[in-house]
Amino acid sequence: MSLLNQENVIGQDRLKNHNIKKYEFKTITSEMIETNKEAAHITETPIVEHTQEEAQNMENTESNAQKIATLEQELVEKLLQKTDELSSSLAKLQIQFEKLQVESEQRVASARDEGYKDGFREAQEKAKEDMFAEIDAQKKALVDSIITLENALKSSQKHLEELEKELSAISVDIAREVIISEVGENSQKIALNLTRELLNSIMDATNIKIKVNPNDYIYLKEHLEDNTKVEVISDNAVSLGGVVIVSDNGNIDGTIMSRYKNLKQSVLENMRD
Template sequence: MLLNDPEEQDLIHQSRRENHNIQRYQFKSIDKNAPVMDYDAPVSDADGGFQQETNNIFSNSFNEQNINSSLEKELIEKLLQKTDELSSSLAKMQIQVEKQQLDLEDRLALTKSDSYKDGLRDGEQKAKNEMLEEIQKEKQSLINAIIALDKSLKNSEEKLAEFEKELAQIAIDMAREVIVKEIEDNAQQVALSLAKALIGSIKDVAQMQLRVNTLDYPFLRENLELKNIQLEADDNISRGGVVISSNSGNIDGNIMSRFKILKQSVLENT
């Protein structure tokens, strides 16, 4: 900047001067008696050097101001550039943060899904184990019931066997009573029927001896065919009974003896 340029000498631009009251500044001397300097009047050569030095000072001052202004503008531009770069970096960071957040949400969702699947599998396995345990309990209960039933059946069979023996004993006792009653009422007829049955079971015998109770003897003598038979009365033979003797052996047809044999056979088979 040169002070010789009329428009460059003033700090206020010419287009803005109408808004200001501008007057030339007059330097006052330190000496009270010194005359006031008129800057509009022509200067002498002695004063010309001072005027030139003053102009140089103002020129340097304006140059410094312009330099400072240029530095300030450059600094502001750099700050704006840094601000733009920072804003761009912040935007990129924001995008990256949002991307990481989305990625985190996806991972979280996947983790939840995996956890749900794991929980579902664990639940299914737990339910399966509980079901197997319940089935095992039911199976064991069924086995215990079968064992108890088998034991009960065995006890029932034992009791049934005892009951059958008791029934057989009762039946035998009842049969004995019937036989005794029949013998008392029809001893002669019983002896006759028994003698015929025993004689009919013996074959190829030339001679045999038939012994009956004394009270039954007359009835059998009259009603029994005595060919090759020797009939004898014997008080040792119970009424209704018959004993046959031959060369083939003896046959005890005593009713009570036969009853005892029958009773023993029945009780042994029950």
């Protein structure tokens, strides 16, 4: 769709803060004569946890998010400003057009009085040519400015998308550090809560073996001793805070890093989409 056919470049919720009007030029009469008019130039404005390290990473993430919001706000304000400038330029052109028409009519009357009919017709044609040339130049300048604004908007949107992807990747890495730190301090409670959550998905199983890290073994054995279907096994292959459940209904890998990898893969897939 042509840019000139679009209803608005600016969102409806911001139109009320700006005076944007559609200008219509009066029809040129057959009595207009030659005159000089300064071109109104439209100036194009280019658009242009637990450790100090984790805290710093989280602070950087918040700062980047703030920059994204600021960049988007600045872009919208620039678009609104450019629209106001274009509207003002069209208003000036309309005034100049009307002034030229009045002057032309006056000169026509004078030419008639003096009997310069041939000169009048020649001046009329010249005035028409000059007027249409000026209008075409103004239209072209307006279209060029709108195209420049649209390109700047697309470029900014692409930059924002790249920043969002970068922030998502940083957030996942920060989450990994937080998880590792939390597991190091509360691995036994994490393993117990994870075990109870996973057991809810295999309530029909009758023979359940739960493999846990040796550091978490005693804690889980004490808290699960009332469950006669469960056998807790110490296994060095299982990381702190993680569990591996083996049952007649199937096996479940509940290690922390396994769950983290699934989370990261999901985030990365969403970023690609």
